[in-house]
Amino acid sequence: MGVTIRQIAEAAGVSRGTVDRALNNRGRIRPEVAERIRKIAKEMGYRPNQLGRALSMSKNNIKIGVILQSAETPFMHELLKGVEAAREEVDSLGGTVLVYKIPHISQSDTISAMELMREEGVSAIAMVPIDEEKVKERINLFVEEYHIPVITFNSDVKDTKRLCFVGQNALQCGRAAAGLMGELVGGKGKVAVISGYSTNTSLSNRVLGFQTEVEKRYPRIQLLGPEYCYEENPRAEKITEKLLEQYPDLKGIYLTSHGEEGVCSAMRKYGKAGKIKMIANDFMGKNYELLREGSIHFLIGQDARIQGYEPVMILFRLLFNGEEPERELQYTEIYIRNEYTIPEV
Amino acid sequence: MGVTIRQIAEAAGVSRGTVDRALNNRGRIRPEVAERIRKIAKEMGYRPNQLGRALSMSKNNIKIGVILQSAETPFMHELLKGVEAAREEVDSLGGTVLVYKIPHISQSDTISAMELMREEGVSAIAMVPIDEEKVKERINLFVEEYHIPVITFNSDVKDTKRLCFVGQNALQCGRAAAGLMGELVGGKGKVAVISGYSTNTSLSNRVLGFQTEVEKRYPRIQLLGPEYCYEENPRAEKITEKLLEQYPDLKGIYLTSHGEEGVCSAMRKYGKAGKIKMIANDFMGKNYELLREGSIHFLIGQDARIQGYEPVMILFRLLFNGEEPERELQYTEIYIRNEYTIPEV
DNA sequence: CTGAAAGCGCTTACAG
DNA sequence: CTGAAAGCGCTTACAG
Numbered sequence: 022m023g024v025t026i027r028q029i030a031e032a033a034g035v036s037r038g039t040v041d042r043a044l045n046n047r048g049r050i051r052p053e054v055a056e057r058i059r060k061i062a063k064e065m066g067y068r069p070n071q072l073g074r075a076l077s078m079s080k081n082n083i084k085i086g087v088i089l090q091s092a093e094t095p096f097m098h099e100l101l102k103g104v105e106a107a108r109e110e111v112d113s114l115g116g117t118v119l120v121y122k123i124p125h126i127s128q129s130d131t132i133s134a135m136e137l138m139r140e141e142g143v144s145a146i147a148m149v150p151i152d153e154e155k156v157k158e159r160i161n162l163f164v165e166e167y168h169i170p171v172i173t174f175n176s177d178v179k180d181t182k183r184l185c186f187v188g189q190n191a192l193q194c195g196r197a198a199a200g201l202m203g204e205l206v207g208g209k210g211k212v213a214v215i216s217g218y219s220t221n222t223s224l225s226n227r228v229l230g231f232q233t234e235v236e237k238r239y240p241r242i243q244l245l246g247p248e249y250c251y252e253e254n255p256r257a258e259k260i261t262e263k264l265l266e267q268y269p270d271l272k273g274i275y276l277t278s279h280g281e282e283g284v285c286s287a288m289r290k291y292g293k294a295g296k297i298k299m300i301a302n303d304f305m306g307k308n309y310e311l312l313r314e315g316s317i318h319f320l321i322g323q324d325a326r327i328q329g330y331e332p333v334m335i336l337f338r339l340l341f342n343g344e345e346p347e348r349e350l351q352y353t354e355i356y357i358r359n360e361y362t363i364p365e366v
Numbered sequence: 367m368g369v370t371i372r373q374i375a376e377a378a379g380v381s382r383g384t385v386d387r388a389l390n391n392r393g394r395i396r397p398e399v400a401e402r403i404r405k406i407a408k409e410m411g412y413r414p415n416q417l418g419r420a421l422s423m424s425k426n427n428i429k430i431g432v433i434l435q436s437a438e439t440p441f442m443h444e445l446l447k448g449v450e451a452a453r454e455e456v457d458s459l460g461g462t463v464l465v466y467k468i469p470h471i472s473q474s475d476t477i478s479a480m481e482l483m484r485e486e487g488v489s490a491i492a493m494v495p496i497d498e499e500k501v502k503e504r505i506n507l508f509v510e511e512y513h514i515p516v517i518t519f520n521s522d523v524k525d526t527k528r529l530c531f532v533g534q535n536a537l538q539c540g541r542a543a544a545g546l547m548g549e550l551v552g553g554k555g556k557v558a559v560i561s562g563y564s565t566n567t568s569l570s571n572r573v574l575g576f577q578t579e580v581e582k583r584y585p586r587i588q589l590l591g592p593e594y595c596y597e598e599n600p601r602a603e604k605i606t607e608k609l610l611e612q613y614p615d616l617k618g619i620y621l622t623s624h625g626e627e628g629v630c631s632a633m634r635k636y637g638k639a640g641k642i643k644m645i646a647n648d649f650m651g652k653n654y655e656l657l658r659e660g661s662i663h664f665l666i667g668q669d670a671r672i673q674g675y676e677p678v679m680i681l682f683r684l685l686f687n688g689e690e691p692e693r694e695l696q697y698t699e700i701y702i703r704n705e706y707t708i709p710e711v
Numbered sequence: 712c713t714g715a716a717a718g719c720g721c722t723t724a725c726a727g
Numbered sequence: 728c729t730g731a732a733a734g735c736g737c738t739t740a741c742a743g
Contacts, residue, residue, distance in 0.1 A: 023457075025720060036730045041722065051728060071458035072421040073720025076735045079417065080722090112368070113416035115735080197706035204643075204663065205549055234706075298549075318549065354709065357702040361542035361579075364699065370736060381714045386738065396712060418736025421719045425738090460719080 024067045032065065033058050044069070075341070079115025083340045085333055086138035088131065088148035092122035095305040096325055097149075100175065103329025111337050118333060119143060128153045135159055139167060144340055147172045147332035150183075152222060157181045170339065172346075174332040176223055184339075187332045189323045190352040191223040195230025195277070197355055198300050199238065201319050202231075202273050205298035209241035210272030213264050215257060216247045217278030227277040227302070245271075250280040257283030265291045273298040282307050285316040304358070312360050320358045327353055369412045377410065378403050389414070420686070424460025428685045430678055431483035433476065433493035437467035440650040441670055442494075445520065448674025456682050463678060464488060473498045480504055484512060489685055492517045492677035495528075497567060502526045515684065517691075519677040521568055529684075532677045534668045535697040536568040540575025540622070542700055543645050544583065546664050547576075547618050550643035554586035555617030558609050562597045562623030572622040572647070590616075595625040602628030610636045618643040627652050630661040649703070657705050665703045672698055 026044075030037045035058065042050040043058035044067075087104055091097055101120075108118035119141055121134040131151055138146055146163065150156055150173045157178055163169045164182040177186040202212055214231060217224050228247050235242050245264065250257035257280030264271055265287060274297055276284055281301050288294040295315040301308055304322045311317040331351065338344040371389075375382045380403065387395040388403035389412075432449055436442055446465075453463035464486055466479040476496055483491055491508065495501055495518045502523055508514045509527040522531040547557055559576060562569050573592050580587050590609065595602035602625030609616055610632065619642055621629055626646050633639040640660040646653055649667045656662040676696065683689040 026722095027720075037721080038723080038731080039729060042729085045722090047722095049728060054728085068457075070424075070460070070720050072417055072424060072460055073735090074722080076417040076421050076719090076737090077721040077723080079415075079735055112413070115415070115417055193706060197704060200704045200706045207552060352710070355707045357704065357707060359542060359545045359702065361538060361545050362700045362702060365697070371738095372736075382737080383715080383739080384713060387713085390738090392738095394712060399712085415736050418719090419738080421721090421735090422737040422739080424719055 023070065024062075024065045025070070026067075029058065029062050029065060029067060033061050075114050078341075083111070083116035083337065084141065084143045085111065085116065085118050085336050085340070086141070086143035086146040086148075087118060087120045087333060088134045088138070088146065089120070089122045090126050090131070090149040090151065091124070093124050096303060097122075099305070099325035100329040103326035103331075104333060105329075106326065107330045107333035107337075111333065114337070114341070116337060116341070126151060128155055131156055132159050135163065139163070139169065143169065145170045145172075145336040147174055147336055149173070149175045150178045150181075152176075152178050170336065172332045172336060174328055177350075185335065185346045185349045185351060187335070187351045188328055188353060189223070189355065190350075191226035192230040193352070194302070194321055194323075194355050195227040195232075196234040197357065198227070198275050198302075198319075198321055199231045199234035201300055201321075201357065202275055202298065203235065203239040203242065205300075205318055206242065206272040208239045211243045211245055211268050211270060212273040212275065213248070213268075213271060214244065214246040215260055215274060215276045215280065215284065216249055217252045217280070219247075219249055221278075224277050231275055231277075247277075250278075250283065252279040254280055254283035254286075256280065258287045259283075261287035262290070265293060271297055273300070275299075276301040278302060279306055281311055281317065285311050288316065304356075309363050312358070312363065315360070318359070320356075322356045322358065323353050324356065368415065369407075369410045370415070371412075374403065374407050374410060374412055378406050420459045423686070428456070428461040428682065429486065429488045430456065430461065430463050430681050430685070431486070431488035431491040431493075432463060432465045432678060433479045433483070433491065434465070434467045435471050435476070435494040435496065436469070438469050441648060442467075444650070444670035445674040448671035448676075449678060450674075451671070452675045452678035452682075456678065459682070459686070461682060461686070471496060473500055476501055477504050480508065484508070484514065488514065490515045490517075490681040492519055492681055494518070494520045495523045495526075497521070497523050515681065517677045517681060519673055522695075530680070530691045530694045530696055532680070532696045533673055533698060534568070534700065535695075536571035537575040538697070539647070539666055539668075539700050540572040540577075541579040542702065543572070543620050543647075543664075543666055544576045544579035546645055546666075546702065547620055547643065548580065548584040548587065550645075550663055551587065551617040553584045556588045556590055556613050556615060557618040557620065558593070558613075558616060559589065559591040560602060560605055560619060560621045560625065560629065561592045561594055562625070564592075564594055566623075569622050576620055576622075592622075595623075595628065597624040599625055599628035599631075601625065603632045604628075606632035607635070610638060616642055618645070620644075621646045623647060624651055626656055626662065630656050633661065649701075654708050657703070657708065660705070663704070665701075667701045667703065668698050669701065 026037050026040050030040045043055040111118050123130045160171050160181045170184045173183045174187040216228050248260045261284045299317045300319045301317050302321050308320055335346050371382050371385050375385045388400040456463050468475045505516050505526045508516055515529045518528045519532040561573050593605045606629045644662045645664045646662050647666050653665055680691050
């Protein structure tokens with residue numbers, strides 16, 4: 022139990038309101054008095070009680086908006102749990118979180134979601150953006166004209182006024198895969214890259230990070246691809262079959278995105294499952310299962326929950342305490358898992 | 367802004383105190399009334415506001431004690447940051463956290479720390495225990511006689527009445543290392559194990575997990591050791607030199623504990639650094655540096671902060687909300703890191 | 712068994 | 728510029 026505003030008021034011989042004005046620089050107070058009160062507060066080691074503060078400010082009702090893209094995917098589903106956790110916390114501190122889920126990826130839906138949020142009176146927005154000019158402009162409009170701070174998460178848009186980004190460093194993720202693959206195949210042989218979409222920046226960056234690092238560190242590895250499977254298993258299967266036909270001595274496969282079942286069933290068909298070293302991404306779908314049975318050797322992944330939780334809490338801390346985020350790019354942990362580090366539950 | 371107790375009181379035509387008694391099963395209320403109020407609350411979607419609750423209960427001042435062993439080590443230093451984070455959070459919710467740091471490992475100091483905590487009136491204790499009969503007895507005494515719940519963290523003591531354990535599954539940690547080593551050396555060749563102390567359960571379990579898994583999964587790997595370096599670099603260096611002399615074809619080294627500098631300088635002396643595959647534990651000391659320069663291939667580690675943070679928060683949730691911990695053994699994430707996944711800062 | 716009132720620590724109109 | 732008072736949502740003696 023610390024020092025309270027009342028104790029300071031008594032010590033200074035003023036009212037509690039006056040102490041409040043002094044300590045929170047609200048003006049309407051004689052500077053000398055303010056100074057004296059601040060000094061006393063400091064001497065007494067005053068630290069404001071967040072509970073009292075939050076409770077009394079809960080009338081103001083801080084409102085935070087969250088906009089998700091591709092809300093139907095397993096990853097976003099997991100991420101949403103993080104958003105929900107943050108929502109409960111914000112809720113219990115007297116705030117509100119509004120979530121808008123866009124099922125697929127749509128520029129117009131994104132913009133109308135932003136407008137909806139504004140009409141609802143949110144004081145800040147955390148969103149998965151789209152890399153389109155109109156969306157970028159709208160973000161800048163919100164930040165500069167409406168003074169509604171915007172945080173991007175999961176994927177980022179460059180050259181906007183967004184406050185910060187929370188998500189994976191995709192380039193580094195590809196590099197980590199390169200380091201693993203290098204060791205797995207003993208630094209030489211043919212290694213194929215299979216990706217999801219050529220248009221997705223995160224995925225292209227994983228590919229790029231992988232390729233450049235392999236070339237740099239393991240010059241005796243021969244890179245094949247990237248081929249694109251559009252995260253569809255049948256396509257991934259066909260691509261893999263073709264690779265296995267064409268390169269019977271294939272040593273490794275790096276899959277940047279989903280399609281793991283297709284790849285593995287092709288490898289199984291050719292008796293190569295477990296023999297060809299395979300690295301895949303994310304802890305969704307059949308990935309853990311395939312890791313357990315030995316078809317996948319390593320999984321690289323991100324903490325989806327944190328990606329949902331942090332952006333909301335960063336905004337809340339900003340609005341509630343005026344705490345600015347520590348850095349502009351908040352890269353989340355890159356997890357490496359083998360079959361022995363699969364979490365329970 | 368959710369439904370408040372006042373709104374329920376109005377809807378039910380009773381006082382707020384009565385609603386409180388109904389919703390929190392405090393007795394002194396006619397069962398039918400209680401039932402009716404609970405029903406109304408449910409219909410209205412009532413969720414208690416933690417702020418109001420916490421503020422009004424902050425008179426009671428929940429007090430949690432934390433006892434650390436070997437508080438001078440880098441790991442404990444990091445863990446302490448997690449404790450401090452929890453302390454701030456508990457503090458801002460009206461509670462208090464008392465920390466007692468035991469510099470080395472001492473049975474008598476542990477027991478007197480526990481007694482001190484009790485005199486200070488803590489309502490629960492989170493502690494790094496020692497696996498000694500007297501300490502175990504004292505834990506049981508606290509739980510059963512004094513009704514002070516005890517959580518162990520970082521290391522556990524079996525067969526006590528402690529509420530739960532938060533820390534690493536050391537056996538699994540050794541297995542994860544085995545899986546990595548198997549891939550690194552291509553499933554065959556001589557691999558040495560160097561450990562810290564034969565008397566430390568965590569370390570012995572890492573060794574055991576490593577050995578049994580290697581034997582099972584990679585029968586063509588020939589295991590050497592374990593040798594014990596007492597976490598001292600000179601000893602680790604001598605052990606490694608001897609190994610390199612005796613087994614010029616050594617393929618890998620698994621170091622369960624500190625001594626990394628000694629091992630690496632011996633390897634360097636023999637021109638083997640980076641050639642012999644090395645796996646080490648924990649993200650302390652020179653480990654990241656050696657990972658970057660390529661002498662260490664993988665690091666396996668635990669999140670020290672979480673190990674400090676969680677036990678305190680589990681106790682707080684228990685005392686404040688009556689939330690029981692979800693499970694008895696709360697194993698923390700086993701992190702695998704290569705040079706590409708070293709966190710910034 | 713139930714209600715009215717005070718209080719937790721802070722903020723915020725409203726007077727003066 | 729300053730103070731007195733009400734209020735945030737909950738809990739808790741104290742009466743009855």
